[in-house]
Amino acid sequence: MSEERVGFFTDTSVCIGCKACEVACKEWNAIPEDGLSLTGMSYDNTEALGASTWRHVAFIEQPKPDGRTELPLAGSESDERGEPDGGDMRWLMSSDVCKHCTHAACLDVCPTGALFRTEFGTVVVQEDVCNGCGYCVPACPYGVIEQRPADGRVFKCTLCYDRLGAGQEPACAKACPTESIQFGPLDELRERAAQRVDRLHEQGVADAQLYGHDPDDGVGGDGAFFLLLDRPEVYGLPPDPVVTTRDLPTMWKHAGAAALSLLGGLAVGFAAAGRSRRRPPPGRGNGAAGVVRNAWSRAPSSTPTTAVPSSSRRPGPRPTSPGTSSSADWRAPGRRWRPVPS
Protein backbone atom coordinates (compact mmCIF):
# COMPACT_ATOMS: atom_id res chain seq x y z
CA MET A 1 0.00 0.00 0.00
CA SER A 2 1.60 3.19 -1.05
CA GLU A 3 -1.27 5.29 0.23
CA GLU A 4 -2.94 5.32 3.61
CA ARG A 5 -5.60 2.66 3.99
CA VAL A 6 -9.03 4.20 3.61
CA GLY A 7 -12.52 2.92 4.22
CA PHE A 8 -16.10 3.60 5.24
CA PHE A 9 -17.60 4.00 8.65
CA THR A 10 -21.35 3.61 8.22
CA ASP A 11 -23.12 4.96 11.28
CA THR A 12 -26.59 3.47 10.97
CA SER A 13 -27.90 5.44 13.95
CA VAL A 14 -28.20 8.51 11.74
CA CYS A 15 -29.29 6.77 8.52
CA ILE A 16 -32.65 8.09 7.36
CA GLY A 17 -33.14 5.54 4.58
CA CYS A 18 -33.12 8.06 1.75
CA LYS A 19 -31.15 5.76 -0.57
CA ALA A 20 -29.16 8.65 -1.97
CA CYS A 21 -26.10 6.41 -1.59
CA GLU A 22 -27.66 3.72 -3.77
CA VAL A 23 -28.53 6.23 -6.45
CA ALA A 24 -25.17 8.00 -6.37
CA CYS A 25 -23.37 4.68 -6.60
CA LYS A 26 -25.46 3.51 -9.55
CA GLU A 27 -24.98 6.78 -11.37
CA TRP A 28 -21.28 7.25 -10.82
CA ASN A 29 -20.35 3.67 -11.59
CA ALA A 30 -22.83 3.38 -14.47
CA ILE A 31 -24.30 0.19 -12.99
CA PRO A 32 -27.13 -1.27 -15.10
CA GLU A 33 -30.68 -1.47 -13.87
CA ASP A 34 -31.38 -4.76 -12.14
CA GLY A 35 -35.08 -4.91 -11.46
CA LEU A 36 -37.71 -2.38 -10.47
CA SER A 37 -40.01 -4.69 -8.53
CA LEU A 38 -41.61 -4.03 -5.17
CA THR A 39 -40.79 -6.60 -2.54
CA GLY A 40 -43.42 -5.75 0.05
CA MET A 41 -40.62 -5.88 2.60
CA SER A 42 -40.89 -2.47 4.23
CA TYR A 43 -39.19 0.11 2.00
CA ASP A 44 -36.49 -2.33 1.04
CA ASN A 45 -36.96 -2.95 -2.66
CA THR A 46 -33.26 -3.44 -3.28
CA GLU A 47 -33.17 -6.63 -1.19
CA ALA A 48 -29.47 -7.38 -1.18
CA LEU A 49 -26.05 -6.45 -2.45
CA GLY A 50 -25.20 -7.92 -5.82
CA ALA A 51 -23.39 -7.48 -9.09
CA SER A 52 -25.48 -4.43 -9.92
CA THR A 53 -26.16 -3.22 -6.37
CA TRP A 54 -23.07 -2.02 -4.56
CA ARG A 55 -24.88 -0.07 -1.87
CA HIS A 56 -28.03 -1.52 -0.30
CA VAL A 57 -30.12 0.32 2.25
CA ALA A 58 -31.67 -2.35 4.45
CA PHE A 59 -34.95 -1.52 6.17
CA ILE A 60 -35.78 -3.57 9.22
CA GLU A 61 -39.34 -2.81 10.20
CA GLN A 62 -40.55 -5.10 12.92
CA PRO A 63 -42.43 -5.41 16.16
CA LYS A 64 -40.27 -4.61 19.12
CA PRO A 65 -38.73 -6.27 20.97
CA ASP A 66 -39.32 -9.76 19.63
CA GLY A 67 -39.45 -10.99 16.08
CA ARG A 68 -36.76 -10.50 13.51
CA THR A 69 -37.99 -10.17 9.98
CA GLU A 70 -36.67 -12.64 7.44
CA LEU A 71 -34.24 -14.28 9.81
CA PRO A 72 -35.56 -17.50 11.28
CA LEU A 73 -33.36 -17.53 14.33
CA ALA A 74 -33.64 -19.48 17.52
CA GLY A 75 -36.58 -18.13 19.52
CA SER A 76 -34.57 -17.91 22.68
CA GLU A 77 -32.63 -14.92 21.47
CA SER A 78 -35.59 -12.58 21.54
CA ASP A 79 -36.30 -13.51 25.14
CA GLU A 80 -33.04 -12.34 26.58
CA ARG A 81 -33.38 -8.84 25.21
CA GLY A 82 -36.70 -7.94 26.72
CA GLU A 83 -36.65 -4.22 27.33
CA PRO A 84 -39.50 -2.78 25.34
CA ASP A 85 -39.53 0.99 25.45
CA GLY A 86 -42.03 3.19 23.77
CA GLY A 87 -43.83 1.96 20.69
CA ASP A 88 -44.26 -1.61 19.71
CA MET A 89 -42.66 -1.22 16.28
CA ARG A 90 -39.13 -0.32 15.37
CA TRP A 91 -37.51 0.72 12.15
CA LEU A 92 -33.83 0.18 11.55
CA MET A 93 -32.02 1.40 8.45
CA SER A 94 -28.53 0.55 7.36
CA SER A 95 -26.62 1.14 4.17
CA ASP A 96 -24.69 -2.05 3.48
CA VAL A 97 -21.65 -2.27 1.22
CA CYS A 98 -18.65 -4.48 0.41
CA LYS A 99 -16.54 -4.76 3.56
CA HIS A 100 -13.13 -4.57 1.84
CA CYS A 101 -11.82 -7.14 4.33
CA THR A 102 -8.24 -7.12 5.56
CA HIS A 103 -8.16 -10.85 4.82
CA ALA A 104 -10.38 -10.98 1.76
CA ALA A 105 -11.51 -14.48 0.78
CA CYS A 106 -12.62 -13.35 -2.69
CA LEU A 107 -9.14 -12.05 -3.40
CA ASP A 108 -7.44 -15.12 -1.94
CA VAL A 109 -9.39 -17.61 -4.03
CA CYS A 110 -9.50 -15.69 -7.34
CA PRO A 111 -7.68 -18.00 -9.79
CA THR A 112 -6.92 -15.30 -12.36
CA GLY A 113 -5.63 -12.54 -10.12
CA ALA A 114 -8.48 -10.35 -11.34
CA LEU A 115 -9.24 -9.37 -7.75
CA PHE A 116 -6.47 -7.33 -6.25
CA ARG A 117 -5.60 -5.08 -3.33
CA THR A 118 -5.27 -1.47 -4.35
CA GLU A 119 -2.80 1.07 -3.03
CA PHE A 120 -5.64 2.35 -0.82
CA GLY A 121 -6.07 -1.05 0.87
CA THR A 122 -9.34 -1.71 -0.91
CA VAL A 123 -10.33 -4.83 -2.88
CA VAL A 124 -11.19 -4.33 -6.54
CA VAL A 125 -12.08 -6.58 -9.51
CA GLN A 126 -10.15 -5.94 -12.73
CA GLU A 127 -12.94 -6.23 -15.24
CA ASP A 128 -10.56 -6.90 -18.12
CA VAL A 129 -9.06 -9.93 -16.36
CA CYS A 130 -12.04 -11.61 -14.66
CA ASN A 131 -13.12 -14.67 -16.62
CA GLY A 132 -16.31 -15.24 -14.67
CA CYS A 133 -15.39 -18.49 -12.92
CA GLY A 134 -17.59 -17.33 -10.06
CA TYR A 135 -15.50 -18.95 -7.33
CA CYS A 136 -15.25 -15.72 -5.34
CA VAL A 137 -19.04 -15.70 -4.97
CA PRO A 138 -19.34 -18.55 -2.43
CA ALA A 139 -16.01 -17.57 -0.86
CA CYS A 140 -17.27 -14.20 0.40
CA PRO A 141 -18.46 -14.64 3.99
CA TYR A 142 -20.85 -11.68 3.55
CA GLY A 143 -22.43 -12.71 0.24
CA VAL A 144 -21.40 -9.42 -1.38
CA ILE A 145 -19.78 -10.27 -4.71
CA GLU A 146 -21.93 -11.65 -7.52
CA GLN A 147 -21.89 -12.53 -11.19
CA ARG A 148 -23.87 -10.32 -13.56
CA PRO A 149 -25.83 -12.88 -15.59
CA ALA A 150 -25.89 -11.01 -18.89
CA ASP A 151 -22.19 -10.22 -18.65
CA GLY A 152 -20.71 -13.28 -16.98
CA ARG A 153 -18.12 -11.44 -14.93
CA VAL A 154 -18.33 -10.57 -11.24
CA PHE A 155 -18.81 -7.06 -9.95
CA LYS A 156 -18.80 -5.36 -6.57
CA CYS A 157 -18.06 -2.06 -4.84
CA THR A 158 -14.69 -0.63 -5.84
CA LEU A 159 -14.84 2.02 -3.13
CA CYS A 160 -14.86 4.31 -6.16
CA TYR A 161 -11.27 3.47 -7.09
CA ASP A 162 -11.36 6.03 -9.89
CA ARG A 163 -12.50 8.80 -7.57
CA LEU A 164 -9.90 7.91 -4.92
CA GLY A 165 -7.21 8.17 -7.56
CA ALA A 166 -8.40 11.69 -8.31
CA GLY A 167 -8.44 12.66 -4.65
CA GLN A 168 -12.23 12.52 -4.41
CA GLU A 169 -14.32 10.69 -1.83
CA PRO A 170 -16.56 7.83 -3.00
CA ALA A 171 -19.89 8.78 -4.53
CA CYS A 172 -22.06 7.28 -1.77
CA ALA A 173 -20.25 9.12 1.02
CA LYS A 174 -20.41 12.33 -1.00
CA ALA A 175 -24.16 11.97 -1.46
CA CYS A 176 -25.06 10.94 2.09
CA PRO A 177 -27.03 13.88 3.61
CA THR A 178 -26.64 12.84 7.25
CA GLU A 179 -23.03 11.69 7.23
CA SER A 180 -24.17 8.22 8.05
CA ILE A 181 -21.58 7.13 5.49
CA GLN A 182 -18.23 8.52 6.48
CA PHE A 183 -15.16 8.11 4.33
CA GLY A 184 -11.58 8.54 5.44
CA PRO A 185 -8.38 6.95 6.66
CA LEU A 186 -9.33 3.76 8.48
CA ASP A 187 -7.47 4.52 11.71
CA GLU A 188 -9.20 7.84 12.02
CA LEU A 189 -12.60 6.30 11.32
CA ARG A 190 -12.06 3.65 13.98
CA GLU A 191 -11.31 6.31 16.57
CA ARG A 192 -14.32 8.33 15.60
CA ALA A 193 -16.53 5.22 15.72
CA ALA A 194 -15.33 4.27 19.21
CA GLN A 195 -16.24 7.75 20.46
CA ARG A 196 -19.61 7.61 18.78
CA VAL A 197 -20.58 4.26 20.27
CA ASP A 198 -19.48 5.44 23.73
CA ARG A 199 -21.67 8.49 23.39
CA LEU A 200 -24.65 6.39 22.37
CA HIS A 201 -24.12 4.09 25.34
CA GLU A 202 -24.05 7.13 27.63
CA GLN A 203 -27.31 8.26 26.08
CA GLY A 204 -28.88 4.94 26.95
CA VAL A 205 -28.75 3.17 23.59
CA ALA A 206 -27.43 -0.02 25.10
CA ASP A 207 -27.70 -2.08 21.92
CA ALA A 208 -25.43 0.21 19.90
CA GLN A 209 -22.40 -1.79 18.75
CA LEU A 210 -19.63 -1.64 16.24
CA TYR A 211 -19.40 -4.30 13.56
CA GLY A 212 -16.27 -5.14 11.58
CA HIS A 213 -14.07 -2.62 13.41
CA ASP A 214 -11.87 -5.17 15.18
CA PRO A 215 -8.55 -5.96 13.44
CA ASP A 216 -8.49 -9.25 15.37
CA ASP A 217 -11.77 -10.63 14.06
CA GLY A 218 -12.11 -13.52 11.59
CA VAL A 219 -11.43 -11.35 8.56
CA GLY A 220 -8.77 -9.15 10.16
CA GLY A 221 -11.18 -6.24 10.37
CA ASP A 222 -13.28 -4.65 7.66
CA GLY A 223 -12.24 -1.69 5.57
CA ALA A 224 -15.92 -0.77 5.65
CA PHE A 225 -17.35 -1.15 9.14
CA PHE A 226 -20.58 -0.20 10.84
CA LEU A 227 -22.29 1.08 13.92
CA LEU A 228 -25.42 -1.02 14.39
CA LEU A 229 -28.33 -0.64 16.77
CA ASP A 230 -28.86 -4.34 17.27
CA ARG A 231 -27.08 -7.62 16.66
CA PRO A 232 -25.60 -7.96 13.18
CA GLU A 233 -27.88 -10.86 12.22
CA VAL A 234 -30.88 -8.54 12.62
CA TYR A 235 -29.47 -6.62 9.65
CA GLY A 236 -28.76 -9.83 7.75
CA LEU A 237 -25.05 -9.72 8.55
CA PRO A 238 -23.10 -12.77 9.76
CA PRO A 239 -22.23 -12.31 13.45
CA ASP A 240 -18.70 -13.73 13.34
CA PRO A 241 -17.47 -14.17 9.78
CA VAL A 242 -14.18 -15.94 9.16
CA VAL A 243 -12.10 -15.78 6.00
CA THR A 244 -12.49 -19.22 4.50
CA THR A 245 -8.83 -19.51 3.54
CA ARG A 246 -7.85 -19.49 7.21
CA ASP A 247 -8.44 -23.25 7.17
CA LEU A 248 -6.89 -23.78 3.75
CA PRO A 249 -3.58 -25.26 4.97
CA THR A 250 -5.58 -27.87 6.89
CA MET A 251 -7.64 -28.58 3.78
CA TRP A 252 -4.60 -29.10 1.55
CA LYS A 253 -3.07 -31.34 4.19
CA HIS A 254 -6.17 -33.49 4.31
CA ALA A 255 -6.45 -33.52 0.53
CA GLY A 256 -2.90 -34.79 0.29
CA ALA A 257 -3.57 -37.44 2.89
CA ALA A 258 -6.78 -38.39 1.07
CA ALA A 259 -4.93 -38.75 -2.24
CA LEU A 260 -2.35 -40.98 -0.56
CA SER A 261 -5.11 -43.01 1.09
CA LEU A 262 -6.66 -43.46 -2.33
CA LEU A 263 -3.42 -44.82 -3.71
CA GLY A 264 -2.93 -46.92 -0.59
CA GLY A 265 -6.45 -48.29 -0.73
CA LEU A 266 -5.99 -49.35 -4.33
CA ALA A 267 -2.63 -50.90 -3.53
CA VAL A 268 -4.33 -52.90 -0.78
CA GLY A 269 -6.98 -53.95 -3.29
CA PHE A 270 -4.40 -55.13 -5.79
CA ALA A 271 -2.32 -56.84 -3.16
CA ALA A 272 -5.30 -58.63 -1.69
CA ALA A 273 -6.49 -59.69 -5.13
CA GLY A 274 -3.01 -60.84 -6.03
CA ARG A 275 -2.70 -62.93 -2.94
CA SER A 276 -6.11 -64.54 -3.05
CA ARG A 277 -5.83 -65.56 -6.68
CA ARG A 278 -2.85 -67.66 -7.56
CA ARG A 279 -2.42 -66.16 -10.92
CA PRO A 280 -0.58 -63.19 -12.36
CA PRO A 281 -2.04 -60.06 -10.86
CA PRO A 282 -4.30 -58.31 -13.27
CA GLY A 283 -3.27 -54.94 -12.05
CA ARG A 284 -0.69 -52.71 -13.51
CA GLY A 285 -2.44 -49.47 -12.80
CA ASN A 286 -2.07 -47.07 -10.04
CA GLY A 287 -4.42 -44.40 -8.88
CA ALA A 288 -8.13 -44.22 -9.40
CA ALA A 289 -7.74 -44.17 -13.12
CA GLY A 290 -5.60 -47.27 -12.94
CA VAL A 291 -8.55 -49.39 -11.96
CA VAL A 292 -10.60 -48.13 -14.83
CA ARG A 293 -7.85 -48.50 -17.31
CA ASN A 294 -7.04 -51.91 -16.01
CA ALA A 295 -10.47 -52.91 -17.12
CA TRP A 296 -9.55 -52.01 -20.64
CA SER A 297 -6.21 -53.64 -20.69
CA ARG A 298 -5.72 -57.10 -21.99
CA ALA A 299 -5.18 -60.03 -19.74
CA PRO A 300 -1.53 -60.97 -19.69
CA SER A 301 -2.16 -64.20 -21.56
CA SER A 302 -4.21 -62.78 -24.37
CA THR A 303 -2.79 -61.57 -27.61
CA PRO A 304 -2.21 -57.86 -27.79
CA THR A 305 -4.16 -57.29 -30.92
CA THR A 306 -6.53 -54.68 -29.67
CA ALA A 307 -5.84 -51.30 -28.38
CA VAL A 308 -4.85 -50.64 -24.83
CA PRO A 309 -5.92 -47.09 -24.21
CA SER A 310 -3.99 -47.22 -21.03
CA SER A 311 -2.26 -44.24 -19.68
CA SER A 312 -1.38 -46.15 -16.60
CA ARG A 313 0.98 -48.94 -17.32
CA ARG A 314 2.99 -48.34 -14.26
CA PRO A 315 4.30 -51.38 -12.45
CA GLY A 316 1.72 -52.51 -9.94
CA PRO A 317 2.35 -54.12 -6.61
CA ARG A 318 4.11 -56.86 -8.48
CA PRO A 319 6.67 -55.28 -10.72
CA THR A 320 7.15 -58.51 -12.59
CA SER A 321 3.71 -58.19 -14.11
CA PRO A 322 3.85 -59.64 -17.59
CA GLY A 323 1.51 -56.89 -18.67
CA THR A 324 4.44 -54.81 -19.77
CA SER A 325 5.06 -57.29 -22.52
CA SER A 326 2.11 -56.00 -24.44
CA SER A 327 3.75 -52.64 -24.84
CA ALA A 328 6.83 -54.35 -26.20
CA ASP A 329 4.72 -55.88 -28.92
CA TRP A 330 3.80 -52.49 -30.10
CA ARG A 331 7.36 -51.81 -30.95
CA ALA A 332 7.20 -54.36 -33.74
CA PRO A 333 8.61 -52.99 -36.97
CA GLY A 334 6.03 -51.64 -39.30
CA ARG A 335 3.75 -50.54 -36.53
CA ARG A 336 5.99 -48.15 -34.81
CA TRP A 337 6.28 -45.48 -37.44
CA ARG A 338 2.81 -45.75 -38.84
CA PRO A 339 1.06 -42.42 -38.94
CA VAL A 340 -1.33 -41.84 -36.10
CA PRO A 341 -4.84 -42.72 -37.20
CA SER A 342 -7.01 -40.19 -35.50
Added chain:
Amino acid sequence: MSLSAAALIHDLGRPGRFANMLRVFKPTSPMSMGSWLLSAYGPAAGAAAACAVTGRLPRAGTTATCAAGLLGPAVATYTGVLASDTAVPAWHGAHRELPYLFAASATAAASGMALVLAPTRETPPARYAAALAALAEAAVTEAVERRLGLVAETWREGRAGTLLKTSRALTAAGAAAAALLGDRRGAALASGLALLAGSACTRFGVFAAGVASAKDPKYTVVPQREGRTATS
Protein backbone atom coordinates in the same frame (compact mmCIF):
# COMPACT_ATOMS: atom_id res chain seq x y z
CA MET B 1 -11.74 -35.91 -19.36
CA SER B 2 -11.78 -33.50 -22.27
CA LEU B 3 -15.57 -33.45 -22.05
CA SER B 4 -15.47 -32.32 -18.44
CA ALA B 5 -12.81 -29.74 -19.24
CA ALA B 6 -15.05 -28.41 -21.99
CA ALA B 7 -17.95 -28.29 -19.53
CA LEU B 8 -15.84 -26.42 -17.02
CA ILE B 9 -14.76 -23.87 -19.58
CA HIS B 10 -18.33 -23.52 -20.77
CA ASP B 11 -19.33 -22.75 -17.18
CA LEU B 12 -17.14 -19.67 -17.11
CA GLY B 13 -18.94 -16.40 -17.49
CA ARG B 14 -16.35 -15.56 -20.14
CA PRO B 15 -15.25 -18.88 -21.71
CA GLY B 16 -12.97 -17.03 -24.10
CA ARG B 17 -10.86 -15.96 -21.16
CA PHE B 18 -10.11 -19.48 -19.95
CA ALA B 19 -6.40 -18.85 -20.45
CA ASN B 20 -6.56 -16.27 -17.65
CA MET B 21 -6.79 -19.25 -15.31
CA LEU B 22 -3.14 -19.90 -16.12
CA ARG B 23 -2.08 -16.29 -15.60
CA VAL B 24 -1.08 -17.00 -12.03
CA PHE B 25 -0.12 -20.01 -9.94
CA LYS B 26 -1.88 -19.41 -6.67
CA PRO B 27 -1.95 -21.98 -3.86
CA THR B 28 -4.48 -19.89 -1.93
CA SER B 29 -6.96 -20.57 -4.70
CA PRO B 30 -8.14 -24.18 -5.10
CA MET B 31 -9.64 -23.07 -8.41
CA SER B 32 -6.19 -22.04 -9.61
CA MET B 33 -4.57 -25.24 -8.41
CA GLY B 34 -7.38 -27.26 -9.95
CA SER B 35 -6.93 -25.51 -13.28
CA TRP B 36 -3.23 -26.33 -13.25
CA LEU B 37 -3.89 -29.90 -12.16
CA LEU B 38 -6.40 -30.45 -14.94
CA SER B 39 -4.15 -28.73 -17.44
CA ALA B 40 -1.41 -31.22 -16.56
CA TYR B 41 -3.53 -34.31 -16.02
CA GLY B 42 -5.70 -33.94 -19.13
CA PRO B 43 -2.87 -33.86 -21.68
CA ALA B 44 -0.92 -36.53 -19.75
CA ALA B 45 -3.87 -38.91 -19.71
CA GLY B 46 -4.64 -38.08 -23.33
CA ALA B 47 -1.05 -38.61 -24.44
CA ALA B 48 -0.82 -41.86 -22.52
CA ALA B 49 -4.01 -43.13 -24.14
CA ALA B 50 -2.92 -41.97 -27.60
CA CYS B 51 0.47 -43.68 -27.26
CA ALA B 52 -1.15 -46.86 -26.03
CA VAL B 53 -3.69 -46.92 -28.86
CA THR B 54 -1.29 -46.07 -31.64
CA GLY B 55 1.74 -47.81 -30.22
CA ARG B 56 3.91 -44.87 -31.08
CA LEU B 57 6.42 -43.26 -28.73
CA PRO B 58 6.16 -45.96 -26.06
CA ARG B 59 8.62 -44.27 -23.73
CA ALA B 60 6.83 -40.97 -23.85
CA GLY B 61 3.65 -42.95 -23.29
CA THR B 62 5.08 -44.51 -20.14
CA THR B 63 6.14 -41.13 -18.84
CA ALA B 64 2.69 -39.70 -19.52
CA THR B 65 1.16 -42.73 -17.86
CA CYS B 66 3.20 -42.22 -14.72
CA ALA B 67 2.33 -38.54 -14.63
CA ALA B 68 -1.37 -39.22 -15.07
CA GLY B 69 -1.27 -42.00 -12.48
CA LEU B 70 0.24 -39.67 -9.91
CA LEU B 71 -1.96 -36.69 -10.77
CA GLY B 72 -5.16 -38.76 -10.80
CA PRO B 73 -5.58 -38.96 -7.02
CA ALA B 74 -4.84 -35.25 -6.73
CA VAL B 75 -7.53 -34.51 -9.29
CA ALA B 76 -9.92 -36.71 -7.31
CA THR B 77 -9.29 -34.96 -3.98
CA TYR B 78 -8.65 -31.31 -4.83
CA THR B 79 -12.39 -30.93 -5.43
CA GLY B 80 -12.88 -31.52 -1.71
CA VAL B 81 -10.78 -28.44 -1.04
CA LEU B 82 -12.54 -26.57 -3.84
CA ALA B 83 -15.90 -27.09 -2.16
CA SER B 84 -14.81 -26.56 1.42
CA ASP B 85 -12.76 -23.41 0.80
CA THR B 86 -15.98 -21.42 0.66
CA ALA B 87 -18.25 -19.71 3.16
CA VAL B 88 -20.91 -22.38 2.52
CA PRO B 89 -21.57 -23.85 5.99
CA ALA B 90 -22.28 -27.45 4.91
CA TRP B 91 -19.04 -27.56 2.94
CA HIS B 92 -16.68 -25.45 4.98
CA GLY B 93 -17.73 -27.16 8.20
CA ALA B 94 -16.71 -30.48 6.62
CA HIS B 95 -13.38 -29.23 5.31
CA ARG B 96 -11.40 -31.94 7.08
CA GLU B 97 -13.56 -34.77 5.76
CA LEU B 98 -14.58 -33.73 2.24
CA PRO B 99 -11.30 -34.74 0.52
CA TYR B 100 -11.59 -38.25 2.01
CA LEU B 101 -15.24 -38.47 1.02
CA PHE B 102 -14.44 -37.50 -2.55
CA ALA B 103 -11.47 -39.89 -2.65
CA ALA B 104 -13.67 -42.76 -1.46
CA SER B 105 -16.41 -41.81 -3.86
CA ALA B 106 -13.95 -41.60 -6.76
CA THR B 107 -12.57 -45.03 -5.88
CA ALA B 108 -16.08 -46.47 -5.75
CA ALA B 109 -16.87 -44.96 -9.15
CA ALA B 110 -13.61 -46.19 -10.67
CA SER B 111 -14.21 -49.68 -9.28
CA GLY B 112 -17.74 -49.57 -10.62
CA MET B 113 -16.47 -48.65 -14.08
CA ALA B 114 -14.01 -51.53 -13.96
CA LEU B 115 -16.74 -53.95 -12.89
CA VAL B 116 -18.97 -52.83 -15.74
CA LEU B 117 -16.36 -52.94 -18.49
CA ALA B 118 -13.76 -55.54 -17.58
CA PRO B 119 -13.91 -59.32 -17.83
CA THR B 120 -14.67 -60.68 -14.38
CA ARG B 121 -11.32 -62.44 -13.98
CA GLU B 122 -9.63 -59.03 -14.06
CA THR B 123 -11.81 -57.33 -11.50
CA PRO B 124 -10.73 -58.72 -8.11
CA PRO B 125 -8.67 -55.60 -7.30
CA ALA B 126 -11.64 -53.43 -8.20
CA ARG B 127 -13.88 -55.54 -6.00
CA TYR B 128 -11.58 -55.11 -3.01
CA ALA B 129 -11.27 -51.40 -3.74
CA ALA B 130 -15.05 -51.05 -3.97
CA ALA B 131 -15.51 -52.68 -0.57
CA LEU B 132 -12.86 -50.44 0.99
CA ALA B 133 -14.32 -47.35 -0.65
CA ALA B 134 -17.83 -48.15 0.54
CA LEU B 135 -16.64 -48.63 4.10
CA ALA B 136 -14.59 -45.44 3.99
CA GLU B 137 -17.43 -43.44 2.48
CA ALA B 138 -19.87 -44.57 5.17
CA ALA B 139 -17.38 -43.80 7.94
CA VAL B 140 -16.50 -40.37 6.55
CA THR B 141 -20.15 -39.39 6.06
CA GLU B 142 -20.80 -40.37 9.66
CA ALA B 143 -17.87 -38.22 10.78
CA VAL B 144 -19.14 -35.25 8.76
CA GLU B 145 -22.58 -35.42 10.30
CA ARG B 146 -21.13 -35.62 13.79
CA ARG B 147 -18.87 -32.66 13.14
CA LEU B 148 -21.48 -30.40 11.55
CA GLY B 149 -23.92 -30.34 14.47
CA LEU B 150 -26.92 -28.23 13.50
CA VAL B 151 -25.71 -27.90 9.91
CA ALA B 152 -25.80 -31.71 9.55
CA GLU B 153 -29.54 -31.23 8.97
CA THR B 154 -28.68 -30.08 5.48
CA TRP B 155 -26.95 -33.42 4.82
CA ARG B 156 -29.88 -35.41 6.24
CA GLU B 157 -32.94 -33.55 5.02
CA GLY B 158 -34.49 -32.39 1.78
CA ARG B 159 -33.03 -33.13 -1.61
CA ALA B 160 -29.54 -33.65 -0.19
CA GLY B 161 -30.87 -36.11 2.38
CA THR B 162 -32.64 -38.13 -0.29
CA LEU B 163 -29.60 -38.18 -2.56
CA LEU B 164 -27.17 -39.09 0.19
CA LYS B 165 -29.44 -41.84 1.53
CA THR B 166 -29.81 -43.22 -1.99
CA SER B 167 -26.07 -43.00 -2.43
CA ARG B 168 -25.45 -44.90 0.78
CA ALA B 169 -27.86 -47.67 -0.20
CA LEU B 170 -26.50 -47.95 -3.76
CA THR B 171 -22.86 -47.90 -2.69
CA ALA B 172 -23.39 -50.45 0.08
CA ALA B 173 -25.42 -52.75 -2.16
CA GLY B 174 -22.99 -52.32 -5.04
CA ALA B 175 -19.94 -53.00 -2.91
CA ALA B 176 -21.52 -56.00 -1.21
CA ALA B 177 -22.62 -57.46 -4.52
CA ALA B 178 -19.20 -56.77 -6.03
CA ALA B 179 -17.40 -58.42 -3.14
CA LEU B 180 -19.61 -61.49 -2.91
CA LEU B 181 -20.93 -62.07 -6.43
CA GLY B 182 -18.51 -60.06 -8.52
CA ASP B 183 -17.19 -63.15 -10.31
CA ARG B 184 -20.50 -63.51 -12.18
CA ARG B 185 -20.80 -61.22 -15.16
CA GLY B 186 -24.38 -60.16 -14.51
CA ALA B 187 -23.81 -59.41 -10.87
CA ALA B 188 -20.59 -57.55 -11.67
CA LEU B 189 -22.40 -55.40 -14.20
CA ALA B 190 -25.24 -54.61 -11.78
CA SER B 191 -22.89 -53.86 -8.88
CA GLY B 192 -20.72 -51.67 -11.08
CA LEU B 193 -23.71 -49.64 -12.19
CA ALA B 194 -24.89 -49.33 -8.58
CA LEU B 195 -21.45 -48.06 -7.52
CA LEU B 196 -21.35 -45.51 -10.34
CA ALA B 197 -24.86 -44.28 -9.54
CA GLY B 198 -24.01 -44.17 -5.84
CA SER B 199 -20.96 -42.03 -6.48
CA ALA B 200 -22.95 -39.63 -8.63
CA CYS B 201 -25.59 -39.37 -5.89
CA THR B 202 -22.88 -38.57 -3.33
CA ARG B 203 -21.60 -35.65 -5.41
CA PHE B 204 -25.04 -34.25 -6.16
CA GLY B 205 -26.05 -34.81 -2.55
CA VAL B 206 -23.11 -32.88 -1.14
CA PHE B 207 -23.80 -30.12 -3.66
CA ALA B 208 -27.47 -29.95 -2.62
CA ALA B 209 -26.51 -29.86 1.07
CA GLY B 210 -24.30 -26.86 0.38
CA VAL B 211 -27.05 -25.05 -1.46
CA ALA B 212 -29.53 -25.75 1.36
CA SER B 213 -27.08 -24.53 4.01
CA ALA B 214 -26.37 -21.31 2.12
CA LYS B 215 -30.08 -20.59 1.64
CA ASP B 216 -31.08 -20.54 5.29
CA PRO B 217 -29.24 -17.89 7.34
CA LYS B 218 -29.61 -19.92 10.51
CA TYR B 219 -26.89 -22.30 9.33
CA THR B 220 -24.53 -19.35 9.11
CA VAL B 221 -25.67 -17.40 12.15
CA VAL B 222 -26.21 -20.06 14.80
CA PRO B 223 -22.82 -21.82 14.46
CA GLN B 224 -21.06 -18.45 14.37
CA ARG B 225 -22.91 -17.40 17.51
CA GLU B 226 -21.98 -20.63 19.19
CA GLY B 227 -18.37 -19.83 18.35
CA ARG B 228 -18.01 -23.06 16.44
CA THR B 229 -16.22 -21.49 13.53
CA ALA B 230 -13.88 -19.67 15.85
CA THR B 231 -12.59 -22.92 17.25
CA SER B 232 -12.91 -25.28 14.32
